[in-house]
Amino acid sequence: MSTGPVVTAWAAVSPFGTAPGDLAEGLRRGVRPLVRVDGDPAPAGGPVATDEVAPSWSGLPVPQPWAGLVPGFDVRVDVGPKGTRTMDRLTALAVAATGRLVGGPAVPGAPPRLPGVGDDTSVVLGTDSGSVASMTDFTRESLVNERPYFVQAARFPNVTMNGAAAQMAIRHTLRGPNVTVAGGRIAGLQALQYARRLHRAGRAGVVVCGAVEEYTPARAWLAHHSGLTGPLAEGCAVLLLESPASAREHGRRPLASVAGLAFGVAPGGRDARPRLAGLVERVLKEAGAVPAAVGQSVTTGGSPVEREAVRDVLGDAADPVDTTDLFGDLGGAGSAFGLVVGLELAARGPGPAGGVLVTALDRDGGLGCALLLGEEEDR
Amino acid sequence: MTRSDDTRVVVTGRGVVSSIGTGAEAFAAALRAGRSGAAPLRFFDTTGYEHSIACEVPDFEPGPWVRRHDPEDLGRATQFAVAAARMAVDDALGGASDGAGAAGFAARRALVAIGTTDGESRDLDLLIAQEVAGGPSAPDPRVARRVPAARLSTVVAAELDLEDVEAVTVPTACAAGNYSIGYGLDALRAGEVDVALCGGADVISRKTFTGFYRLGAMAVRACAPFDADRDGMLVGEGAAVLVLERRSTALARGARIHAEVLGYGLNCDADHPVAPQRESLGRCMTAALRDAGVEPGDVDLISAHGTATRANDLTEAQAVRDVFGTRRPPVTGVKSMIGHTLGAASAIAAVACTIALTHRFVPPTLHHARTDPDCDLDVVANTAVPADLRIVQNNALAFGGNNAVLLLGRADR
Numbered sequence: 171m172s173t174g175p176v177v178t179a180w181a182a183v184s185p186f187g188t189a190p191g192d193l194a195e196g197l198r199r200g201v202r203p204l205v206r207v208d209g210d211p212a213p214a215g216g217p218v219a220t221d222e223v224a225p226s227w228s229g230l231p232v233p234q235p236w237a238g239l240v241p242g243f244d245v246r247v248d249v250g251p252k253g254t255r256t257m258d259r260l261t262a263l264a265v266a267a268t269g270r271l272v273g274g275p276a277v278p279g280a281p282p283r284l285p286g287v288g289d290d291t292s293v294v295l296g297t298d299s300g301s302v303a304s305m306t307d308f309t310r311e312s313l314v315n316e317r318p319y320f321v322q323a324a325r326f327p328n329v330t331m332n333g334a335a336a337q338m339a340i341r342h343t344l345r346g347p348n349v350t351v352a353g354g355r356i357a358g359l360q361a362l363q364y365a366r367r368l369h370r371a372g373r374a375g376v377v378v379c380g381a382v383e384e385y386t387p388a389r390a391w392l393a394h395h396s397g398l399t400g401p402l403a404e405g406c407a408v409l410l411l412e413s414p415a416s417a418r419e420h421g422r423r424p425l426a427s428v429a430g431l432a433f434g435v436a437p438g439g440r441d442a443r444p445r446l447a448g449l450v451e452r453v454l455k456e457a458g459a460v461p462a463a464v465g466q467s468v469t470t471g472g473s474p475v476e477r478e479a480v481r482d483v484l485g486d487a488a489d490p491v492d493t494t495d496l497f498g499d500l501g502g503a504g505s506a507f508g509l510v511v512g513l514e515l516a517a518r519g520p521g522p523a524g525g526v527l528v529t530a531l532d533r534d535g536g537l538g539c540a541l542l543l544g545e546e547e548d549r
Numbered sequence: 550m551t552r553s554d555d556t557r558v559v560v561t562g563r564g565v566v567s568s569i570g571t572g573a574e575a576f577a578a579a580l581r582a583g584r585s586g587a588a589p590l591r592f593f594d595t596t597g598y599e600h601s602i603a604c605e606v607p608d609f610e611p612g613p614w615v616r617r618h619d620p621e622d623l624g625r626a627t628q629f630a631v632a633a634a635r636m637a638v639d640d641a642l643g644g645a646s647d648g649a650g651a652a653g654f655a656a657r658r659a660l661v662a663i664g665t666t667d668g669e670s671r672d673l674d675l676l677i678a679q680e681v682a683g684g685p686s687a688p689d690p691r692v693a694r695r696v697p698a699a700r701l702s703t704v705v706a707a708e709l710d711l712e713d714v715e716a717v718t719v720p721t722a723c724a725a726g727n728y729s730i731g732y733g734l735d736a737l738r739a740g741e742v743d744v745a746l747c748g749g750a751d752v753i754s755r756k757t758f759t760g761f762y763r764l765g766a767m768a769v770r771a772c773a774p775f776d777a778d779r780d781g782m783l784v785g786e787g788a789a790v791l792v793l794e795r796r797s798t799a800l801a802r803g804a805r806i807h808a809e810v811l812g813y814g815l816n817c818d819a820d821h822p823v824a825p826q827r828e829s830l831g832r833c834m835t836a837a838l839r840d841a842g843v844e845p846g847d848v849d850l851i852s853a854h855g856t857a858t859r860a861n862d863l864t865e866a867q868a869v870r871d872v873f874g875t876r877r878p879p880v881t882g883v884k885s886m887i888g889h890t891l892g893a894a895s896a897i898a899a900v901a902c903t904i905a906l907t908h909r910f911v912p913p914t915l916h917h918a919r920t921d922p923d924c925d926l927d928v929v930a931n932t933a934v935p936a937d938l939r940i941v942q943n944n945a946l947a948f949g950g951n952n953a954v955l956l957l958g959r960a961d962r
Contacts, residue, residue, distance in 0.1 A: 231685055293817070299668055299698045300720065305756060309677045312759045318597040319763045326760040327822040327948055330666055331698065331720035336949025339819040345829070348817035348951050349728065352668065352698035352718040360717050364732070371735045373815060391685055395676070395693035433715035437617070437707035535703040536716060 175369045175377070175411040176424035177542065179284070180510045181271035183263055184405035185238035185497055188248060190270065194514055197496070204236045204401050204498055207385075230387040233394035237385050238403025238498035249341070250278050256324045259404075260301040260384035261334040267406035268293075268338045268378055276341050286412065286420040292346030292374035293338050294365040296357030296381030298502030300331030300350075303386035334382060346374050355471055356433070356530040357381045358407070358506030359538040363431045365411050375416060380408030381506035389501070400472065403498030407506040425513050426526060426542035429457040434537045439475075446479035446529060446537050453527075453541045454483070461485060463543065465524015466516040470494065470504040471531045480529060490529075491515065505530040509540065516544070552842075554797040558737045559960065561804040562792030563900045564636025564748075566629045567887050568604040568785055572636060577904045579886070580912035581933045586887050587771060587783055592671075593755050598762060600769045603753055604785030604888030617708050624669035624695040627704050629788035629893075630750040634661070634705045637746060641792040641804060655709065657743040661702045661716040662732045663790070664725025664749035665892035666947075668698035668718070671754045701750055705790075715742070723854070723889070724945035725749045726789065726896025727953035731813035733793045743798060748790035749896035757891070758784050764823075766858050772889070773916035774855030774882030775862050775924045782856040785888025789896035791903070808903040811940065811956040812841025818950025824860060825946045830868040837942070837954035838872075845873045848956075849938045850911055850929075852898050854946045855882025856889050865944065866924035878942075881929040885915035895945035899955060902941040906959045911936050 185203035186196025196203060207227040225235035245254050245262035249269070254262065269276060272291075274283030308329050311321045327333050332350040339348050347368055353360040358381035368374040383389075385404035393402060410422075417424050432449040436442035454461060461484045469476035472494030480490050493500055493507045500507055505528060512526035523544040530538045565571065568586025569579035586604035595601035606629075611620040614632035623631070642654060672695045676688040702716035721728045726749035733745030761767050761784060768781035799806055814836030818826040838845060854865055869877055883898045884890075890897055901912055910933045917930035939962055943955040 233685075297720075299696065302673070305670060305673055306677050308760065309674045309754075309756045310681060312755055313678060313681050318595075318755075319759055321759055321763050323760075323763050326764060329756060329760060330722045330948050331668065332722050332947065332949045332951055333822070336817070336822060336951065339817045339950070340822065343819055345817050345819045347815035348721075348819075348949065349815075350720050352665075352720045354697050354699045356699075363715070364717075367732070367735050367739065367741075368815075370739060373735075391680075391688070392676070392693055392696065395688045395690050396696070397690060397694070433717075435703055435706045435711070435714055435716055437703075532699060532703075534697050534699045535707060536699055 174413055174427055175366060176414050176417055176427045177409050178412055178417045178422040178424055179271060179410040180408065180513060181267050182405060182407040182510050183240050183267045185240060185403055187241055197514060202496065203238050205239055206235050207232055207237050208235065227387055232387045232390045236401040238401065239385055240405055258301045258304045258328045259386060260382055261328065261337045263384060263404065263406040264295060264334040264382040265337050265341050267408045268342055271378060271408050271410055272342055274342060286416055287376055289343065290346045290375060291344040292368055292377040293335050293344050294349045294361045294377060294379045295335040296351050296353060296361035296502055296506060297331060298354050298357060298383060299352055301328055301384060302392055303388035304328035306388045344378065353536055354502060354532040354534055355504050356532045356536040356538040357502045358504065358509060359431060359530050359540050362428065362540055366428050369411060375412060377411040378408055379411050380406060381503045382406035383501035383503035398499065401498040403500045405500060405503055407503060407510045409509060426544055429541040429543040431538065431540045435535045436537055437535045442531055442537065443475050443479045446476060446531060447482040449537060449539045450480060450483040450527065453539055457541055457543065459525065459543060463525045464527045466512050467527040468493065468508040468512040469529050470508045476529050476531050554800065555795055556738045557796040558734050558793050558810045559796045559799050560791050560807045560810060560903055561794055561799050562637040562641030563807060563903060564633035564640065565789040565897055565900050566606055566632050567787040567897055568606050569886055573640065573900065577908055580901055580904060581910055583913045583915055583931060583933060584886060585915055586785065592753055602770055603783055605753055606786055615708065618704065622695065623704060624672045625752045626665060626669055626750045627700050630663050630701045630705050631708045633748055633788040633790040634709060634746050637790040637792045638709055655711050659711050659714040660733055660736050660742045660745040661706045661714055662719055662729035662747045663701040663705060664719045664721060664729040664896060665698060665701055666722045666725065666751050667754055667757055667891060668701060668720060669696045670756050671752050672696050674755045705746065721951045722947035722949065723891055723894055724947035724951045724953040725892035726894060726899060727813060727943060727945040727955045730791060730810060730899055730955055731815065731953060734810050734813060737793060737795050745793040746790050747793055748788060749893040750788035751786055751891035751893045753784050753786045768857060771916045772857045772885050774853060774857045774885050774914050775921055775926055775928050776917050777919045777921040779857045779862065781858050783888035785890040787887065787890045787893045787897055789893055789900045791899060806960040808906045808960055809958040811843060811958045813837050813953060813955045814840055815953050820950055823948050825864040826950060827864050827867045829950065830864065830946060830952055831871040833952040834868060834872045834954050837956055841956035843940055843956055846876060848878045848940050848942050850905065850941045851878055851880045852902050852941060852943045853880050853882045854944045855884050857884065863923055866926050869926065879927040879929050881911055882914045883912055895943060899943050902943050902957045905941060906938050906957065909935060909937055
């Protein structure tokens, strides 16, 4: 039997949009939301061309023309004009998503603050390696300017990987434990694990937990040079975690219980399929659940390895959706999007929501899976 | 709350890479001698900066430590993490991490948690230098593949042949070491893992040196925590890893126990992106003491965050006075010897705390001429002092108001 925490809400700013219903609507329409980064923001269908000459984004060259961008995202509008002059895109996406989750006075035009979310609410955020753009801009200025220390002091907090989580806390007054985990594709699941452990240890009551990734030329070039060829995507997905008692007290119905997570490594990708399958088996066993309890499985890496590992355990009837197929390569945000996509899809259909299984496989060897169970399955 | 051996967590191995010594015994000797790692910065051309003293790790060779990868495929921070982790596991096994005991060790369910501030920023700096010189296609793919921060933990797991392992990198800046140790503590107390390798690693980069310099936070010559004339921090680099196990497991296998991890506290100022906040830090210390089941009067020594900036030391001293009152314990700042090693800092300091407990001395705070009267602390100055310590507190404050305070106890309390 799982002893929580439970997920009672989620929010996302994604290539499908920033409004509450946009993700659901985008999933329903089923068209991958890629756009030309330098051109008319019309959605792209069909295969992407890779022989484009010198595509650019805001005047800066990028290696390929297609990406999944959060449409019309403007930090000064989506986060607000106050104190955002030097806020980087990664931080802005995280702060904007948090505002849509918790509501409250910091967000222009938002509903009121969710009851029970307050001073001692904790933040756990997953990332790949933070805002690469902020870090490389800083170094570039040092190298090219007249003096090596002619850099913008106000941007220094952006170059640390915990800057976004810190701003989530500052902008929304969340003073509980504040954590960042850097895990590439498995970061969202690592964030969920960290949040679950803080909660179970009694260190955090309510937790805002998710992961974020930005699209910038710096990230695009780093991905390109490290051999990633597919279109990139950006966004932030965050979940609200709390105890069942807290959910009842504040009138929130649990969407699912965090039934368990399991992690491993596959150095160099060796034996990734059986190792990941082993993690899926373990997470079901430790939750006392059978494969049929999983109503919706979600993979996040766009690779057949994850898909086959899931089907090795859940059976051939399992037909996982993949967040890279849905959005493009979401980098550090992928497995957090896996969780919210799973919850959204599992909630459709006539009966009670089935369980959600999310897997992730990172190029640097990390493997992870998470099991969320609806109230019927979680005994 | 009295804990059983099944929920008490102990340190059975420690490894450290630092500017004053690599390996726990070399580091202990350097702490006792009050050695400083400060020297003119050699790693990059410092033309244009008016001063550039830093605490670099001299002559680090990855070869002895990196066995499953080509070292050229690993960034320097990852190399440091592997070295510290291998030393710690060697220590925990009382022998070689590739020896007979290693297979059993590697088969246990493990957590690897490595903290950092900058990850492989030195490699990111290199890519930008290549781009500035040769355009956007010039960066080297082999360097680009070294950059992801996840590698600090996943490569450690691969190097130590750990199979059933959760490997996570915790980039909570200058508090990351305490975060990682605390994460291991919670996972072990809950029985979710059997062994945890916890610590931090960071490397000096142009990016971070420049940032602190630009903020006016960098000392001209020396790092002098709590001194009346202190003028800032020095950047440093290094790594430390501690092996943590439940006390019951350690006793059952006859392991040598260096210290006990009593508890920790975490919170967030949610106030300012860089400046620390007195009341919030005080609350964090109080939470740590409560988690450890320790009264303020039981703490024999505080290993301070002590960066030697005017703001940090004053805020930290005020928070200590708020929590401990008039009978506050003596304080020391290891950064006076090794500089600010960022994400490694509180992990290296935690190793220093275990050394203080096992070797029975307090590492000194160097460059201390006159205690700042506004800090009003009892600083252990310049020379190591013999002491029978029972409980030591290790403070860490990070950018973003990420505070983490750790309590360590002598093994045979």
